[in-house]
Amino acid sequence: MLFTLSLEEGKTKPPSRLTEASLGGKGGLMDRLGLGTPATRSSILKTLIDREYVKVEKTKLYPTEKGILLYDLTQNILLGSPEMTAKWEEYLKRIEAGEGSQKTFLNNINSFISKTLWI
Incomplete structure (x- = not known):
């Protein structure tokens, strides 16, 4: 059995x-991940924008330096994961x-935060 391989050059987008x-609308990323409720998703997104974690440019969302720093600090701990938020929800x-x-619920969150942040 012979196989022929070919290489095709191209660019990805x-x-x-x-x-x-x-992100926050019906069928959006937050909905698919089970984050927030339909009633709270827009206020969560507004908070991210108001606290300058993301910015809006021509309807597109972009992370700010502050948002990237927060992501970098929390990406490898459960506290920063959508999975943890979904479990809480x-x-x-x-x-x-x-x-x-x-x-x-509150006792478990307090315990989790204390263990995670070594308080």
């Missing part, structure tokens, strides 16, 4: 920049359904 809609839904307690 960077992925499209996120917009406010593609899931437990909040359990509390809402009467299947979890606020006290347990």
